[in-house]
Amino acid sequence: MTDALLDADGIARLRDALRGAQYTRTGVAGRIGEAAVAAARRRDLRPALRAAGTDDPLATLIRLFIGEQNQPATAVARALHPLPLAAAQAAGLVVPAPGGGIRAGLDLEPYGDGWWILADRPPAAPGPVRADHVLGVGGASATLVNATVRAPVRSALDLGTGCGVQALHLATHATRVTATDLSRRALRFAATAAALAGQEWELVQGDFAQPVAGRRYDLVVSNPPFVAGPPGPAAFTYRDSGRAGDRVGAELAAAAPGLLAEGGTMQYLANWLHVAGQPWQERVAAWFAGSGLCAWAIQREVSDPQSYVDLWLADVGEQPAGAGTGTGQRPSTRDTSRREAWLDWFDAQKVEAVGFGLVCLRRSEVADPVLRVEELRQPTDRLGDQIALWFERQDWLRAHRTDLLSQRYRTAPGLLLHQEATHGPDGWLVQQQRLQLSGGLRWNEPVDPLVLELVSGCDGSVPLAGQLAVLAAAHGVPEEELADAAVPSVAHLVERGFIAAAP
Numbered sequence: 269m270t271d272a273l274l275d276a277d278g279i280a281r282l283r284d285a286l287r288g289a290q291y292t293r294t295g296v297a298g299r300i301g302e303a304a305v306a307a308a309r310r311r312d313l314r315p316a317l318r319a320a321g322t323d324d325p326l327a328t329l330i331r332l333f334i335g336e337q338n339q340p341a342t343a344v345a346r347a348l349h350p351l352p353l354a355a356a357q358a359a360g361l362v363v364p365a366p367g368g369g370i371r372a373g374l375d376l377e378p379y380g381d382g383w384w385i386l387a388d389r390p391p392a393a394p395g396p397v398r399a400d401h402v403l404g405v406g407g408a409s410a411t412l413v414n415a416t417v418r419a420p421v422r423s424a425l426d427l428g429t430g431c432g433v434q435a436l437h438l439a440t441h442a443t444r445v446t447a448t449d450l451s452r453r454a455l456r457f458a459a460t461a462a463a464l465a466g467q468e469w470e471l472v473q474g475d476f477a478q479p480v481a482g483r484r485y486d487l488v489v490s491n492p493p494f495v496a497g498p499p500g501p502a503a504f505t506y507r508d509s510g511r512a513g514d515r516v517g518a519e520l521a522a523a524a525p526g527l528l529a530e531g532g533t534m535q536y537l538a539n540w541l542h543v544a545g546q547p548w549q550e551r552v553a554a555w556f557a558g559s560g561l562c563a564w565a566i567q568r569e570v571s572d573p574q575s576y577v578d579l580w581l582a583d584v585g586e587q588p589a590g591a592g593t594g595t596g597q598r599p600s601t602r603d604t605s606r607r608e609a610w611l612d613w614f615d616a617q618k619v620e621a622v623g624f625g626l627v628c629l630r631r632s633e634v635a636d637p638v639l640r641v642e643e644l645r646q647p648t649d650r651l652g653d654q655i656a657l658w659f660e661r662q663d664w665l666r667a668h669r670t671d672l673l674s675q676r677y678r679t680a681p682g683l684l685l686h687q688e689a690t691h692g693p694d695g696w697l698v699q700q701q702r703l704q705l706s707g708g709l710r711w712n713e714p715v716d717p718l719v720l721e722l723v724s725g726c727d728g729s730v731p732l733a734g735q736l737a738v739l740a741a742a743h744g745v746p747e748e749e750l751a752d753a754a755v756p757s758v759a760h761l762v763e764r765g766f767i768a769a770a771p
């Protein structure tokens with residue numbers, strides 16, 4: 269079991285102090301406003317400092333932990349009371365500032381509903397973060413939080429828990445939470461977040477699934493160090509896996525069958541290489557071949573190699589943000605060599621781009637697991653709910669594969685049709701028609717005129733076979749021929765949620 273940074277009494281005292289000062293997500297937003305909270309996340313501290321106030325514990329905590337300002341020792345002692353200042357210093361939460369007073373030793377961010385996240389602060393001086401830097405809640409963390417299926421489960425596992433943000437959320441719908449990390453330092457931060465939240469998780473140190481080998485879970489999530497780089501030891505634990513290229517994504521896929529209980533779901537973030545001469549979908553699909561799992565891998569973004577390398581060098585502070593991308597800032601000589609080695613490796617591997625995505629796997633004992641690798645760029649709130657519905661639709665399609673023709677269908681609520689037409693001597697000539705979902709995954713895709721006619725008739729009253737008979741007669745085509753062409757389209761439309769079986 270991993271120790272938190274403070275003992276149980278210290279945790280209780282710190283929680284009392286933070287609650288008493290209203291240093292909570294709502295308390296801070298109430299004082300400085302949501303816009304200042306968002307600006308501080310982008311490291312523009314000015315609005316937070318302007319609105320923090322000066323002489324109460326909440327002002328001190330905002331200036332100390334969010335505004336990165338040194339504060340008088342007496343004010344910090346008052347803000348942290350009943351936790352003694354010496355105990356906060358011993359835990360590394362605050363440290364004496366070189367110029368006098370006290371500064372934050374760690375990031376302490378109010379998060380969610382009465383939770384706090386501990387993480388390392390960015391280095392005070394320009395230069396890279398420490399090798400075992402513990403990351404706070406970032407964009408990738410939020411992406412996985414939003415994408416996680418939140419159905420109640422008995423057991424959940426967070427691989428590479430870091431500050432513990434995923435595990436905090438898992439504990440809201442899992443009876444038992446286990447979290448692993450390679451870094452002992454990260455596990456201590458996670459243990460502190462759990463204790464402050466009054467949650468109990470099992471924390472185990474080790475390489476991804478290795479410390480929980482032989483155990484199975486209903487839900488597994490991971491925001492791993494997914495950055496695709498040259499082989500070699502991990503330079504920064506939160507970013508690098510020590511595996512070459514995109515191997516970590518493949519390795520997690522290979523571990524999934526052994527980690528998942530029957531019906532269990534695994535979701536993780538991954539980067540994958542787009543290699544010349546190989547469709548990226550093929551490369552990613554190969555990760556799941558023969559696994560027996562249903563798999564849905566979705567690509568959310570694509571980066572060119574230079575922007576990718578610059579992004580991750582800037583992320584660890586090895587290169588100014590935007591260096592090499594037009595800001596005029598030049599990386600140092602040492603940074604240039606790191607950048608060049610990385611880009612040379614990409615060139616040698618014929619890497620043309622890198623995809624950022626999400627992998628969703630489900631273990632269900634079926635003979636023909638579905639495998640989809642596709643783009644889904646549209647932003648989606650509560651993506652996890654949509655992922656659960658996607659798997660439900662796959663189950664429905666599997667159960668009704670042989671009787672799709674006898675089902676009655678209804679269009680999705682708020683389904684939109686976009687038409688593009690050119691105007692000519694004979695009036696408007698429709699060039700393209702697109703269906704768009706106004707909610708959910710907001711798919712927007714072209715539709716063939718005949719399929720559109722079918723969709724238009726989906727009012728839940730007539731089985732598909734009946735709809736096709738009418739269409740076949742109207743167009744003078746054999747019914748069977750039409751059915752052969754239409755059934756795969758109908759399955760696709762059901763899969764994406766444009767139409768669904770009528771109740």
Ligand SMILES: C[S@@+](CC[C@H](N)C(=O)[O-])C[C@H]1O[C@@H](n2cnc3c(N)ncnc32)[C@H](O)[C@@H]1O
Nearest residue numbers: 409428429430449450451475476491493505506
């Ligand atoms: C990108 S951070 C994610 C942290 C957190 N789960 C989140 O969502 O923000 C990746 C985490 O994986 C951990 N890690 C790196 N290599 C690992 C390995 N081989 N096995 C387990 N954890 C590892 C790092 O220490 C780090 O805490």
